[in-house]
Amino acid sequence: MADGGGRGTGRPRAVTLLDVAREAGVATSTVSRALSDPGRVNARTREHVAAVAQRMGYRPNRLAQALPTGRTGSLAVLVPDITNPHNFGLVRGAEAQARAAGSTLLIADTRESPDLETAHLEGLGSSVDGVVLVSSRLADADLRRLAERIPVVLFNRRVEGLSSVATDSADGSRQIVDHLVSLGHRSIAYLAGPEAAWSDRQRWTALSSAAEALGASVVRCGPFHPTLDSGPAAAGIGLATGATALVAFNDLLAIGVLRTLEQRGVEVPGRVSVVGFDDIFGSDFCSPPLTTVAAPVEEAGRTLVDLLLARREGSTELTMPTQLRIRASTAAPRIG
Amino acid sequence: MADGGGRGTGRPRAVTLLDVAREAGVATSTVSRALSDPGRVNARTREHVAAVAQRMGYRPNRLAQALPTGRTGSLAVLVPDITNPHNFGLVRGAEAQARAAGSTLLIADTRESPDLETAHLEGLGSSVDGVVLVSSRLADADLRRLAERIPVVLFNRRVEGLSSVATDSADGSRQIVDHLVSLGHRSIAYLAGPEAAWSDRQRWTALSSAAEALGASVVRCGPFHPTLDSGPAAAGIGLATGATALVAFNDLLAIGVLRTLEQRGVEVPGRVSVVGFDDIFGSDFCSPPLTTVAAPVEEAGRTLVDLLLARREGSTELTMPTQLRIRASTAAPRIG
DNA sequence: CAAAATCTGGCAAGCGCTTGCCATACTCAT
DNA sequence: ATGAGTATGGCAAGCGCTTGCCAGATTTTG
Numbered sequence: 001m002a003d004g005g006g007r008g009t010g011r012p013r014a015v016t017l018l019d020v021a022r023e024a025g026v027a028t029s030t031v032s033r034a035l036s037d038p039g040r041v042n043a044r045t046r047e048h049v050a051a052v053a054q055r056m057g058y059r060p061n062r063l064a065q066a067l068p069t070g071r072t073g074s075l076a077v078l079v080p081d082i083t084n085p086h087n088f089g090l091v092r093g094a095e096a097q098a099r100a101a102g103s104t105l106l107i108a109d110t111r112e113s114p115d116l117e118t119a120h121l122e123g124l125g126s127s128v129d130g131v132v133l134v135s136s137r138l139a140d141a142d143l144r145r146l147a148e149r150i151p152v153v154l155f156n157r158r159v160e161g162l163s164s165v166a167t168d169s170a171d172g173s174r175q176i177v178d179h180l181v182s183l184g185h186r187s188i189a190y191l192a193g194p195e196a197a198w199s200d201r202q203r204w205t206a207l208s209s210a211a212e213a214l215g216a217s218v219v220r221c222g223p224f225h226p227t228l229d230s231g232p233a234a235a236g237i238g239l240a241t242g243a244t245a246l247v248a249f250n251d252l253l254a255i256g257v258l259r260t261l262e263q264r265g266v267e268v269p270g271r272v273s274v275v276g277f278d279d280i281f282g283s284d285f286c287s288p289p290l291t292t293v294a295a296p297v298e299e300a301g302r303t304l305v306d307l308l309l310a311r312r313e314g315s316t317e318l319t320m321p322t323q324l325r326i327r328a329s330t331a332a333p334r335i336g
Numbered sequence: 337m338a339d340g341g342g343r344g345t346g347r348p349r350a351v352t353l354l355d356v357a358r359e360a361g362v363a364t365s366t367v368s369r370a371l372s373d374p375g376r377v378n379a380r381t382r383e384h385v386a387a388v389a390q391r392m393g394y395r396p397n398r399l400a401q402a403l404p405t406g407r408t409g410s411l412a413v414l415v416p417d418i419t420n421p422h423n424f425g426l427v428r429g430a431e432a433q434a435r436a437a438g439s440t441l442l443i444a445d446t447r448e449s450p451d452l453e454t455a456h457l458e459g460l461g462s463s464v465d466g467v468v469l470v471s472s473r474l475a476d477a478d479l480r481r482l483a484e485r486i487p488v489v490l491f492n493r494r495v496e497g498l499s500s501v502a503t504d505s506a507d508g509s510r511q512i513v514d515h516l517v518s519l520g521h522r523s524i525a526y527l528a529g530p531e532a533a534w535s536d537r538q539r540w541t542a543l544s545s546a547a548e549a550l551g552a553s554v555v556r557c558g559p560f561h562p563t564l565d566s567g568p569a570a571a572g573i574g575l576a577t578g579a580t581a582l583v584a585f586n587d588l589l590a591i592g593v594l595r596t597l598e599q600r601g602v603e604v605p606g607r608v609s610v611v612g613f614d615d616i617f618g619s620d621f622c623s624p625p626l627t628t629v630a631a632p633v634e635e636a637g638r639t640l641v642d643l644l645l646a647r648r649e650g651s652t653e654l655t656m657p658t659q660l661r662i663r664a665s666t667a668a669p670r671i672g
Numbered sequence: 673c674a675a676a677a678t679c680t681g682g683c684a685a686g687c688g689c690t691t692g693c694c695a696t697a698c699t700c701a702t
Numbered sequence: 703a704t705g706a707g708t709a710t711g712g713c714a715a716g717c718g719c720t721t722g723c724c725a726g727a728t729t730t731t732g
Contacts, residue, residue: 011484014462016688027712032690042710061462063399063408064688067717072399074459082443083424085617091418095445099452104459107418107443109431116435123410123440126350126397126718127463148347228617259621281421281564282618285595352718363682368720378680400718404687462688 015058024052035060066127074104075308076124077132078117082109084226084252085281086297087134090155093301094132101309103129112194112225114138125150130308133157137196153307155300157198158317163307165300165318169199169277172293172322173206173247176275179291179324180245181214183332185273189241191234191257192222193249200249203277207247219243224253231256235264244272244333251276251283251292258286258329269331279325288328295322351394360388371396402463410440411644412460413468414453418445420562420588421617422633423470426491429637430468437645439465448530448561450474461486466644469493473532489643491636493534494653499643501636501654505535505613508629508658509542509583512611515627515660516581517550519668521609525577527570527593528558529585536585539613543583555579560589567592571600580608580669587612587619587628594622594665605667615661624664631658 021028026049033040034049041049052058066072075098079087091107098105106128110117114137124131130151136143140159146152147162154164180188190207193200204220211218221237224230226249235257238246248254254276261268268274268288276283279294300320307316357364362385369376370385377385388394402408411434415423427443434441442464446453450473460467466487472479476495482488483498490500516524526543529536540556547554557573560566562585571593574582584590590612597604604610604624612619615630636656643652 011486014485014688017690018688028689029691029713030711033711036690040710045710059458059461061688062459063402063463064717065690066399067403067688067719068690070717072463074463076442082427083421083617085419085421088419091445095447104444104456106412107445108440109427109443111431120440122395123398125395127399127408127410149350150347255621281419282621285591285618285623286621287623350718353720354718364719365683365721366681369681372720376680381680397718400687401720402687403689403718404720406687 014061015056016061017058020049020053020056020058023056024049072127072129073102074106074128075130075132075305076106076108076120076128077134077304078108078110078120078136079134080110080112080117080137081227082107084250084278086250086252086278088281089297090134090301090304093298093303094305095301097302097305101305103309105305110137112137112196114196118142121146132304132308135197135199137194151308151311153304155304161315163315163317165303165307165320166199166202167295167297167300167320168322169202169293169295170206172277172295172324173203174210175322175324176247176293177207177210177214177216177218179326179330180247180273180275181211181216183273183330185245185333186216187241187243188216188218188245188247189238189243190218190220190222191224191238191246191248191253192220193224193226193253195223197226197249199277203249218247222249224249226250226253228252228256228259231258231260235260235266239266239272245275245330246272247275249277251278251280251290254290254292254329255282255286258288258290262287268329270334273330273333275330284325284327291327291330292325293322294325295320350397351392352397353394356385356389356392356394359392360385408463408465409438410442410464411466411468411641412442412444412456412464413470413640414444414446414456414472415470416446416448416453416473417562418443420586420614422586422588422614424617425633426470426637426640429634429639430641431637433638433641437641439645441641446473448473448532450532454478457482468640468644471533471535473530487644487647489640491640497651499651499653501639501643501656502535502538503631503633503636503656504658505538505629505631506542508613508631508660509539510546511658511660512583512629513543513546513550513552513554515662515666516583516609516611517547517552519609519666521581521669522552523577523579524552524554524581524583525574525579526554526556526558527560527574527582527584527589528556529560529562529589531559533562533585535613539585554583558585560585562586562589564588564592564595567594567596571596571602575602575608581611581666582608583611585613587614587616587626590626590628590665591618591622594624594626598623604665606670609666609669611666620661620663627663627666628661629658630661631656 017028021031034046095105108120132153134155143159156166224234276292279292283290353364357367370382431441444456468489470491479495492502560570612628615628619626
């Protein structure tokens, strides 16, 4: 009926504002206003237009809407690894907050690749109102330049002049070292993550200074790709250092190490203790359950979106507290 | 320099095609062609334009580009639960294929809510070239209507007339029952997932007919929300049936059950065997490792995108084979 | 060498929607 | 009754880009 005389095949042309306007006997501007600026139009007209639009199945073209206004109503979050459960809470929090603000949240996976990150940014750049970059692998300068074109907030990354929220992994590192040293460990190995990861540097720096302060030693191994698959390599190298405790860049790596150790019959925490970062899905039910540093990521997600939407001048740097969750993968080192 | 005389504050106006055209001394159409239809323009002109565009930092506005062409260069995948590791492989596969085809993949989380699913679809509808719906919770009619507006493919859902790929969970169910019965189990409890889930019905139906064929009984418990948190409830009810084997709707639920059982001191697989579906991250390192049904989800992801991009007439229904991964959570039932 | 074919670049009409501005038509005070 | 003020609808100019069509220039062909 109101189907526009389609050629029979293919998708029928969508109902446009103009179609509705004609059908309702008013100008497109009136339809536009009736639908989005109620006060601007007479109640009777508005209802009539609404009814016609409804009947015809009109749905605004978001693209066309965004073009003149510059507002797209969607935000994007770029995560380096969508298979890393660490990002779950963050995405959930961000999603909730975005929805509360009437925006949709888009997620894209950059696979730890700066190029892919750039590509995604290029693709999304003009079609979102802002981006949250999780552990961005881009250079500071690139990020600053990006921020000139589009609102950006960073998670677990700090760049002068840009808003960001980061988990206090320095404090987390300190807690790890405290815990380990109080158990009697003196020799720790850090299984490093990607060099491009800001949080890797944070963790390593904090770890070594905390260790130094307490008279323990920590050596750095790696870098390793922070996934389960790097377990064997990381476990091997970590063990070879003779350390009694292994601190992995993140839980994915830690769990990979745990599994390797189990396969090789190396007792955890008997022979060696293992610690991770992130407290991801699985870290509480792997065997043994993993001691790890937790952070309120869901809250971080919400905060990130708030920051993005706030659009106030200047930048804000927030820090989320971390907390060591002590589980069965750490214990006193075997004497001697 | 070429910064457009910004008012000093706020984001500088983006460089447009017109800016480049003026600077290069040609018409916008020429710039447009130089950048996207090389053959259509003289080599010298093209290079000049490209250089100017490059120098001015021109980047096409994807929105404006999409408006006249109708092609946005992005695809979306809607997953019911982004925290379910099951979706990882799928997303990865889809992402790879999309990228290969020059599109970006957007991901959105519908949180098992049909309303949220609709909302996302509404928001995305006009700004993507197609959507893959994972385990859609929408009614058949809604899906058909949606498919009239925009290309849609379904994963683990079948709707007459729409393209879809589904894992062969019927066969998976059969494999489970075979395995369980051959171990000696005669009484099985199925811990059901969401009623709106097509795959729940598939699994349940196949499970009960396979059981019947082999002279075993299977009772249905639930439905349960398919997450770790439903573990206690599902474990309690499942156990109460007196069954010697629990088959959960998915691994998330199964792992939740496993953990509850462990806490309550119920031996697995001694007292009761547990089986899941999906073979998610964690199912191989929980304790005990979970027997579960695996499927080539990454391939499914790729296939889904292919289907979406193919845009051929008619619909295609594909089925992915499943395979039971037998691990330590299943064993012969304790005799009598 | 003229006619036909091919190149190249520009013009301008949109894509679907928003919004500043204007013109009526009312509604009230005065 | 009159002028000011307000409510309501329409006009039209874009937003930034693509593309069909046209025309002048250049090359090819018989």
